[in-house]
Structure formats: structure tokens, C-alpha cells
Amino acid sequence: MQHKPSKNFVWSGGLGLILLSTALAYLLPQKSFMDEPLPQQGFSQDASVQVLSWKLLQQYDFKKKTIPPELRDFVGQKIRLPGFAVPLGGDLNSIRDFLFVPDQLACIHVPPPPPNLVLLVHSGKGQNINDLRGALWIEGVLTLSPSTSQYGAAAWELEADQIMPYKQPPS
Amino acid sequence: MKYSVIGLSLASMNNRRLCTFLCMFSIAMSVALLIGVQRIREGARESFNNTVSGTDLIVGARTGPVQLLLYSVFHMGNPPNNLSWHSYQTFSQHPEVAWTVPLSLGDSHRGFRVVGTDEQFFRYFRYGQEKQPEFCNGQRFISADDVVIGSDVAKKFSYQLGMKIILSHGISDVSFHDHDDTPFRVSGILCKTGTPVDRSLFVNLAGLDAIHHDMDHSHGASSGHHHHHHDKEDIQPSSVSAMLIGLRSRTTVFHVQREINHYTQEALTALMPAMTLSELWDIIGIAEVAMFIVSLFVVFAGILGMLSSLLTTLNERRRELAIIRSLGASPADLFLLLLSESLLLGLGGCLMGMLLVYVALWIFHPLAESWWGLSIPVHLPNMTDALILGGVLLLSTIAGCLPGLKAYRQSLSDGLTIRI
Numbered sequence: 311m312q313h314k315p316s317k318n319f320v321w322s323g324g325l326g327l328i329l330l331s332t333a334l335a336y337l338l339p340q341k342s343f344m345d346e347p348l349p350q351q352g353f354s355q356d357a358s359v360q361v362l363s364w365k366l367l368q369q370y371d372f373k374k375k376t377i378p379p380e381l382r383d384f385v386g387q388k389i390r391l392p393g394f395a396v397p398l399g400g401d402l403n404s405i406r407d408f409l410f411v412p413d414q415l416a417c418i419h420v421p422p423p424p425p426n427l428v429l430l431v432h433s434g435k436g437q438n439i440n441d442l443r444g445a446l447w448i449e450g451v452l453t454l455s456p457s458t459s460q461y462g463a464a465a466w467e468l469e470a471d472q473i474m475p476y477k478q479p480p481s
Numbered sequence: 482m483k484y485s486v487i488g489l490s491l492a493s494m495n496n497r498r499l500c501t502f503l504c505m506f507s508i509a510m511s512v513a514l515l516i517g518v519q520r521i522r523e524g525a526r527e528s529f530n531n532t533v534s535g536t537d538l539i540v541g542a543r544t545g546p547v548q549l550l551l552y553s554v555f556h557m558g559n560p561p562n563n564l565s566w567h568s569y570q571t572f573s574q575h576p577e578v579a580w581t582v583p584l585s586l587g588d589s590h591r592g593f594r595v596v597g598t599d600e601q602f603f604r605y606f607r608y609g610q611e612k613q614p615e616f617c618n619g620q621r622f623i624s625a626d627d628v629v630i631g632s633d634v635a636k637k638f639s640y641q642l643g644m645k646i647i648l649s650h651g652i653s654d655v656s657f658h659d660h661d662d663t664p665f666r667v668s669g670i671l672c673k674t675g676t677p678v679d680r681s682l683f684v685n686l687a688g689l690d691a692i693h694h695d696m697d698h699s700h701g702a703s704s705g706h707h708h709h710h711h712d713k714e715d716i717q718p719s720s721v722s723a724m725l726i727g728l729r730s731r732t733t734v735f736h737v738q739r740e741i742n743h744y745t746q747e748a749l750t751a752l753m754p755a756m757t758l759s760e761l762w763d764i765i766g767i768a769e770v771a772m773f774i775v776s777l778f779v780v781f782a783g784i785l786g787m788l789s790s791l792l793t794t795l796n797e798r799r800r801e802l803a804i805i806r807s808l809g810a811s812p813a814d815l816f817l818l819l820l821s822e823s824l825l826l827g828l829g830g831c832l833m834g835m836l837l838v839y840v841a842l843w844i845f846h847p848l849a850e851s852w853w854g855l856s857i858p859v860h861l862p863n864m865t866d867a868l869i870l871g872g873v874l875l876l877s878t879i880a881g882c883l884p885g886l887k888a889y890r891q892s893l894s895d896g897l898t899i900r901i
Contacts, residue, residue, distance in 0.1 A: 318485070318486050318814055318817060321485060321486050321487060321817075321821070322486070322817050322820075325820075325821065325824060325878075328874075329874070329875055329878055332871035332872070332874065332875050396753070396755075396756065397755040397756065397759065398537075398731065398753075398755055399534050399535075399755055401530045401531060401534070401609070401610070402526075402530050402755065402758060402759060402762065403526070403530060405755070407731075409731070409732065409734070409735075411735075415735070421736075421739065422735035422736055422738070422739050423735060424736075425730075425732050425733060425736075428732040428735065429732075430731055430732055439759050439762070465730050465731075465732045466732070
């Protein structure tokens with residue numbers, strides 16, 4: 311009686327492929343911001359994107375409503391900024407708006423950040439709360455929008471294109 | 482003679498139908514448990530996440546933020562104290578505040594919570610993706626004895642517009658302290674929102690306070706009904722349980738929050754809803770991890786059951802395997818045979834498990850909604866489900882290597898004559 315061993319190999323090959331792909335699904339890293347090459351700390355690969363410092367942002371005087379020229383140059387430009395996100399809105403799986411501040415707001419001994427150190431960030435793609443934990447880099451176009459607040463004539467806003475975890479530069 | 486490993490496995494399993502069914506069923510139960518737990522988790526998160534949006538701060542008497550969020554928005558637990566009307570007015574008139582909504586809690590109607598508020602609620606309260614609660618019937622309250630009811634309340638008791646209902650003190654189903662004197666008239670029924678709004682009744686603050694005012698007076702009153710309708714509109718509330726605040730500029734939220742938390746005239750707590758919700762999830766997350774680990778162990782138990790039954794029947798099948806060998810199968814083919822059996826058992830278990838999940842969801846979906854307000858999502862298997870099923874398949878196939886190896890070694894030593 312003859313048998314066809316090749317048929318068995320086909321079956322076992324097929325099974326093996328299915329199992330291998332399932333196993334790989336677990337072993338391969340999930341797509342995340344970590345996969346993208348991290349920008350150089352301090353400046354971007356893309357020359358048009360500049361890193362902004364919080365000290366410069368603070369120079370916008372919200373009481374007198376004046377803005378120094380070196381800061382005014384950044385308004386309307388794409389910038390990169392490190393900081394911490396504070397989510398707004400109800401759906402924590404798809405956060406489209408959040409506030410961006412320079413520190414983690416845990417310390418009760420100092421006042422909270424003044425309005426010129428808070429950015430209202432809009433993200434076109436809803437972010438998951440887990441992606442907004444810890445220190446982050448954000449990149450996007452900075453704008454100064456008129457606000458009806460007594461604290462200032464305008465508030466910082468940013469349309470975020472990229473949000474990625476912050477890594478300490480090697481010292 | 483041509484044969485295929487799969488066909489042979491199926492024939493062999495068909496011969497031992499009961500054993501096969503039991504193995505598949507135990508895997509099916511564990512798969513159903515794992516996926517069911519995921520579904521419940523998704524449902525809980527979605528219903529919590531979609532409950533309030535567009536509110537910058539929630540303020541109440543000094544208490545923990547998670548507790549304040551739970552009783553003010555989710556109607557779980559009770560406020561330990563109220564905030565005074567004076568503080569409410571002070572912060573309503575704060576230059577940074579655009580709007581406020583007062584909330585007064587503590588009463589109920591046949592197990593459903595009554596919320597005292599004003600027309601600001603219907604203008605500013607939002608849920609989900611900035612959706613506003615809509616009226617499916619009628620309109621919001623005009624006079625002090627009007628009540629607006631949520632869709633679940635209306636459905637459960639078949640309430641219609643114009644009906645009179647009585648509110649009770651406290652929040653149990655049964656109350657010995659009814660506000661009999663002051664029936665409320667249903668002026669509006671809200672459409673379904675999928676939030677705790679559906680399980681609430683809304684009355685005017687003035688009306689609620691009037692009941693309590695009457696309550697103080699009519700304690701011990703023996704005769705007749707005191708109709709205090711003319712008083713209701715004049716009474717100013719003395720306190721509220723919580724307030725929702727919308728700011729003129731969202732970037733000032735930290736300042737206003739700090740100001741309220743440090744208010745010297747009254748001990749208050751102001752919370753940011755998204756931040757506090759995220760804290761709540763961190764706490765619940767620990768329980769979710771525990772449930773997931775328990776479900777994982779149940780899966781292992783199911784697969785071990787399959788493994789033990791395969792190994793024990795291997796002894797009985799030595800003759801069967803010897804015959805297959807005599808027909809030209811190699812020991813490697815026997816290994817594949819056992820492996821494909823465990824794969825098929827795993828596959829059958831997964832499919833049966835998914836079926837169980839859908840049947841259970843079909844039964845429990847309306848029950849979960851009416852008991853806990855939990856809307857468990859019913860959808861086709863998504864990525865998480867696929868990963869779980871793939872993992873179970875992988876595990877059961879790896880487990881199949883053990884009987885496979887045993888069959889391989891047995892067939893080498895047995896040949897056609899089985900030596901016991």
C-alpha cells in the first residue's frame with residue numbers, strides 16, 4: 311500500500327505556519343512610538359522644527375499682553391517641546407485635547423503653572439491615556455489664541471502632529 | 482492507500498466522541514471565561530468613560546476626588562457633606578467661570594436616584610463625544626413640582642407624561658419616609674444616553690428643598706395635606722451636594738482648582754474629571770489584572786485536562802496506532818497525528834467558547850443593563866479576542882507535543898507486537 315508522505319508535509323507545513331505567525335504576534339514588539347527613530351535631543355532631524363524652551367514661553371506677559379520678538383517668531387511655526395500631559399475630556403481611550411505643562415503638578419508648595427506656561431494641545435488622532443503618561447516630547451504648530459480669560463488676552467495652543475516619550479539625553 | 486493526518490485525527494476523535502466533547506468543552510469554558518472577562522472590562526470602561534465630558538471641574542465638600550466623582554456623576558456612594566449655597570454662588574460668579582450646574586443628591590424614587598438641579602443642567606451637561614441629553618418626550622421642568630425622568634426609569638415603571646410620582650428620602654428601594662404630601666408630575670422623559678442619567682430623575686432644586694422644608698414642618702402633623710405649592714418657588718436652596726464648572730479658558734483650570742481647594746471659608750474639593758477617572762482606572766486596574774491572571778489559570782487547567790485525557794487514552798490506542806503503522810505510517814506521522822488532534826481539540830474548544838460567549842451575552846446583556854447600567858459591547862471578535870484565541874490554540878498545540886512524543890517513542894519500541 312502506497313501512501314503520500316508529501317500530503318502530510320503540506321498539512322504540517324501549513325499548521326506550522328499558522329502557529330509560527332501566532333507566536334510571532336506575541337514576540338514581535340507592538341507598534342509604538344519607540345519604533346520610530348528618536349530625534350536627537352535638543353534639535354530635530356527636520357531643520358524647520360525647533361525646540362522651544364519653557365523659559366522663552368514664560369516671557370509672554372499675559373498681564374500686560376506683550377510678547378517679545380524672539381518669542382513672536384515661534385508663533386505659527388512648528389516646534390518641539392518636552393513636558394507632561396494632563397488629559398481633558400471624558401473618553402480616556404481617545405483623548406483629543408490635553409493640557410501640556412512643564413512639571414508634574416505634584417508639588418503643592420508652589421503655585422500651579424501660570425497661563426503662559428500651559429499649552430492647550432489638540433491631537434487629531436485620539437490618544438490613549440497610557441500613551442500620555444510620563445515625560446513626553448510633542449511636536450506641532452504653536453499658536454496664540456484669543457481667550458476670554460481675565461488672566462490673559464490669549465492662551466497658548468498647539469496642534470500636535472507627533473507625541474513621543476521623552477528619553478534622558480546621555481550626560 | 483491515501484490518507485491525511487487531519488482526516489485520520491477526525492475519524493479517531495469521532496470514535497471517542499464523549500472524550501472529545503468533554504475535552505473541547507473544558508477548553509471552551511476557559512476561553513469563554515477569558516473573553517467574557519475582557520468584554521465586561523471593555524463595557525465597564527466605555528460606560529465610565531462616556532459619562533461626562535465638557536466639564537472642567539467638579540466641586541463638592543472636602544472629600545477624596547475619586548469619592549466625589551463617584552457620587553456626583555456615577556451616583557455611587559453618598560456625599561459626606563454638602564457645599565453651602567453661599568460658596569456655590571461665590572464660585573458661579575467667579576470671573577474665570579463661564580457656567581455652573583448645581584447637583585443635589587440624597588433622595589430616591591423606587592430605587593432610582595433623584596437629582597436636584599436647575600435648567601443649567603440641560604444646557605451644559607454633556608456626555609460621550611460632547612452629546613447633550615435630549616428629550617424624547619415632553620420638556621424640562623418648569624414649575625417646582627415637575628420631574629424629568631431618564632429612559633430606564635420610564636421603561637421600568639412605564640411612566641408617561643403627566644403622571645404623578647412620589648419621591649422618597651434615602652436611596653433604598655423601600656422607604657418608610659415618603660414625601661407623600663408633595664407628588665411630582667412627569668414633565669419630560671429623556672432619550673437613552675447609556676449613562677447614569679438614564680437611571681435618574683431630575684427635579685428643580687427649589688422643589689427638592691421645599692420637600693425637605695415641609696418634612697421638617699410636617700413631622701408629627703396628623704391631619705390633612707399641607708399644600709405648600711406657593712412656597713416652592715420662593716425658597717432658596719441652603720446647600721447643594723456638588724457643582725459642575727465650565728471655565729472661560731481651559732488653561733486656567735489649575736488656578737481655579739487651586740483656589741477652590743484652598744478656599745478658607747469652606748472645606749471644598751475641586752477635581753478635574755479626566756485626571757480623577759484615570760486615578761480610578763489605576764485602582765481598578767489592579768483588580769482587572771487579578772481577574773485576567775485567574776482566567777489564564779483556568780485556561781491552563783482546561784488544557785491540562787485535555788492533555789491528561791490524551792495521555793491516558795494513548796495506552797488504549799496502542800493497537801490502533803500499531804495498525805496505522807502497519808499501513809505505512811512512519812513514527813513521525815504518528816507524532817503529527819497526536820499533534821493535529823490536540824490542535825483540533827483546541828480549535829473546537831475556541832469555536833465552542835466563542836459560541837458560549839455570544840449566547841451568554843445574548844442572555845445577560847439586558848440584565849446587566851437593568852441591574853448595573855453596564856452596557857457590555859456585543860461585537861464581532863476584535864484584535865484582543867483574536868490574540869486570546871491564537872494563544873489558546875498555540876498552547877493546546879504545544880501541549881500536544883507531549884502525547885505526540887510518547888506515541889513516537891512507543892511506536893518505535895512496539896512495532897506490531899505490543900509488549901506490555
